[in-house]
Amino acid sequence: MLWFVGLGISGSKSIPVEALEVLSKADIVYLEQFTSPIGKSDMLKIKKMTNGEFKQGKRWLVEDGNEILKYAKTKKVVLLSYGDPYIATTHIELRTRAIQEKIKTYSIHASSSLTSMIGECGLHFYKVGRIATIMSEMKSLTTPYYVIYKNIIEGNHTVLLLEYNQDKDYFMDPKDALIGLIETEKGQKRNVIDLSTHVIVASRVGFKDQSIISGKISSLKKIDFGKPPHTIIITGRLHFTESDALKILGRCIDEPQDNSEKTKKISIQMMKKYVPMVRDALEEITPYYKDQKEFKVILENAELYIQDAEKFLEDGQDEVAVLSIGYADGLVDALRLAKGLEPKM
Amino acid sequence: MLWFVGLGISGSKSIPVEALEVLSKADIVYLEQFTSPIGKSDMLKIKKMTNGEFKQGKRWLVEDGNEILKYAKTKKVVLLSYGDPYIATTHIELRTRAIQEKIKTYSIHASSSLTSMIGECGLHFYKVGRIATIMSEMKSLTTPYYVIYKNIIEGNHTVLLLEYNQDKDYFMDPKDALIGLIETEKGQKRNVIDLSTHVIVASRVGFKDQSIISGKISSLKKIDFGKPPHTIIITGRLHFTESDALKILGRCIDEPQDNSEKTKKISIQMMKKYVPMVRDALEEITPYYKDQKEFKVILENAELYIQDAEKFLEDGQDEVAVLSIGYADGLVDALRLAKGLEPKM
Structure with missing residues (x-):
């Protein structure tokens, strides 16, 4: 028999009522701590709730799973973890294996920092996009960078989990994560993040010393956020x-702002560049063809497609807008090339 | 003093340990039931945990908030709600108002169906995109439709909450929501959803009679999902x-499949249409210019830009791909127009 039990976000206090009996009757309780650190005093309180064997569930032990599954075939085994048990995909896989090995499984869900933190910051949950994890290895930052990009152009908020390594007692400092993202911006150049981006750092959510600090990255660079766990939220478009x-529930060093304003979609960035460029090129080439009737229709079409492109963009039909301005540019450049002028693409 | 307490997803069983004392010492406990229905026997069990006044917290009462805030100025007041307290933005707003009125507030988080359900279905939480709500009014379906579209083209899963009206004792049937989405597809035509789309219906998550049923919409149309609450998940790209x-934890009527396969991005749909079209148009016009050297460079450029467009698409630079194929089309059509042929845009 294998129980997957969530501790919730506040240590021993946040355990669901129904878990108390399960913990006290279990033959073996594994406390998993690799998803988030758990303090010593809390660990002792949790241990007191158990009567059977109390063991540490290190990452390798849970990922390997053989010991846990072996015991669960004949004993009441509990795998206890921070937050909700199935946010860690390792636990879902272990449950799947257990069922395949005909072991009866049960789940007790608990508060997760992923939902709690959004409310603690005063944000609307339905505006949260896909989450991402920041690892300290620099090259791995392009994935979270593009998760933020895709969220922010839709006005969505992005929750960034930070690397935690239990064995090395390492929890990534939020400042290092932000610096890493700004470095990534230099290479990717999508205007996703810079020193003026407004960011929330939520630390120790659910604990007495919880702190929600937000501000421009330039301001947050000077802050000591204290002990882990920390999470970063890059807000998108903020409802008033x-x-x-956010201002009432946390400490705002700077006035919150709409981060999505500066991160325009690639299509919008393109239109900003190409519409005036094609207009200028069209104006420049027009006199060359003033006596050639057969080319007049091309000049007219170019002007119409520039106008269409602008209309499509207004309607939110970004792809058609880009296609249209590309087409207008092609019409104009054909006329330029035929007269030996440089094309403008 | 105002406490926001989450019940969790399993009724009285899922209340966090720390909430027991708070409930027993409160002067007034409001049980809010407008976000999700709570059974009578559970309500009685919850009532037994309290010693003060036990009141219903109807939607209007919580949204208005004046009564709760008035009492909270002098008494210990608890607002108890299904799941995690701050998924409902109404509760965040009430907390903000309380703080502004100098009322001390406390929060006890609990398991939320939004996180629990993902794990119960065996899905990876980091692949969940923005959530959406389905209301029975047909015209309101375009918003969730586009939320699904934007999630699915990134391979993300979409959680769809269904309309619940406590006063009318109405909880939307998942089948009606799916039929509504298929109707919306007919108007919007983004290939987001059809009868072959694989969908999960998670019912009564956290309760004894929890059910996770998945399959093609055509199969699910025949299923009776039983009592609410229900949630729909439209899966994106599924990791194996x-x-x-999903197959082990729930009941799969059909083999799970990658729904994102058929929902191509608009840019990809465009490229599929325009690349062969521009190639044909180029081939057709080439003989007309075989003796005019000054136009040869235009023909060459058109061919190069078609090739570039294909390369950009492969690299995931969709917008540049669309710009390039539009440009190539413009070059070709200028040559066609000059010879009195119909343009191909």
Whole structure:
């Protein structure tokens, strides 16, 4: 028999009522701590809730799973973990294996920092996009960078989990994660993040010394966020009730702002560049063809497609807008090339 | 003093340990039931945990908030709600108002169906995109439709909450939501959803009679999902461990499949249409210019830009691909127009 039990976000206090009996009757309780650190005093309190064997569930032990599954065939075994048990995919896989080996499984869900933190910051949960994890290895930052990019152009918020390594007692400093993202911006250049981006750092959510600090990255660079766990939220477009709540529920060093303003979609960035460029090129080439009737229709079409491109962009039909401005550019450049002028693409 | 307490997803059993004392010492406990229905026997069990006044917290009462805030100024007041307290933005706003009125607030988080359900289905939480709500009013379906579209083209899963109206004792049937989405597809035509789309319906998550049923919409149309609450998940790209887990943890009527396969990005749909079209148009016009040297460079450029467009698409630079094929089309059409042929845009 194998129980997957969530501790919730506040240590021994946040355990669901129904888990108390399960913990006290279990033959073996594994406390998994590799997803988030658990303090010593909390660990002792949790141990007191158990009567059977109390063991550490290190990452390799849970990932390997053989010991846990072996015992679960004949004993009541509990795998206890921070937050909700199935945020860690390792636990889902272990449950799947257990069922395949005909071991009866049970789940007790608990509060997760992923949901709690959003409310603690005053943000609306339905505006949260895909989450991402920041690892200290620099090259791995392009994935979270593009997760933020895709969220932010839709106005969504991005939750960034930070690397935690239990064996090395290492929890990534939020400042290092932000610096890494700014470095990534230099290479990717999508205007996703810079020193003026407004960011929330939520630390120790659910504990007495919880702190929610937000501000421009330039301001946060000077802050000591204290002990882990920390999470970063890159906000997208903020509803006014979200800005108000953020200011009241946390400490805002700078006024919250709409980060999605500066991160325009690639298509919008392109249109900004190409519409005036094609207009200028068209104006320049027009006099060359003033006596050639057969080319007049091309000049007219070019002007119409520039106008269409602008209209499509207004309607939110970004792809058609880009296609149209590309087409207008092609019409104009054909006329330029035929007269030996440089093309403008 | 105002406490926001989450019940968790399993009724009285899932209340966090620390909430027991808070409930027993409170002067007034409001049980909010407008976010999800709570059974009568559970309500009685919860009532037994309290010693003060036990009141219903209807939607209007919580949204208005004046009564709760008035009492909270002098008494210990608890607002108890299904799941985690701050998934409902109404509760965040009430907390903000309380703080502004100098009322001390406390939060006890609990398991939320939004996180629990993902694990119960065997899905990876980091692949969940923005959530959406389905209301029975047909015109409101375009918003969730586009949330699904934007998630699915990135391979993300979409959680769809269904309309619940406590006063009318109405909880939307998952089948009606799916039929509504298929109707919306007819108007929007982004290939987001059809009868062959693989969908999960998670019902009564956290309760004894929890059910996870998945399959093609055509199969699910015949299923009676029983009592609410229900949630729909439209899966995106499934990792093989997700498919495996889904089959083991739930009842799969059909083999799980990658729904993102048929929903191509608009840019990809465009490229599919325009690349062969521009190639044909180029081939057709080439003989007309075989003796005019000054136009040869235009023909060459058109061919190069078609090739570039294909390369950009492969690299995931969709917008540049669309710009390039539009440009190539413009070059070719200028040559066609000059010879009195119909343009191909």
